[in-house]
Amino acid sequence: MIITLRIYSVQSSNKEDILIYKQALQTAEEVILDIENRVKILEFEEPQYKGI
Structure with missing residues (x-):
């Protein structure tokens, strides 16, 4: 999308x-x-979601 714009x-x-x-x-x-940034916070608070 960004490339298209x-x-x-x-x-x-x-x-x-x-x-x-x-x-x-x-x-x-x-x-x-x-x-x-929200994903980074989620991964920090919930390590089981890291890298998903």
Whole structure:
């Protein structure tokens, strides 16, 4: 999904579309980082889930 948003933002010629794609990309990256951090906390608190 992230790669697709990057490709669309580069290929688009409409400045408004570019801004929308970049905002969507930023939101997606923030969500991914949040999930990764939550998984780290889960793995620390519940070692049986580590690496799943």
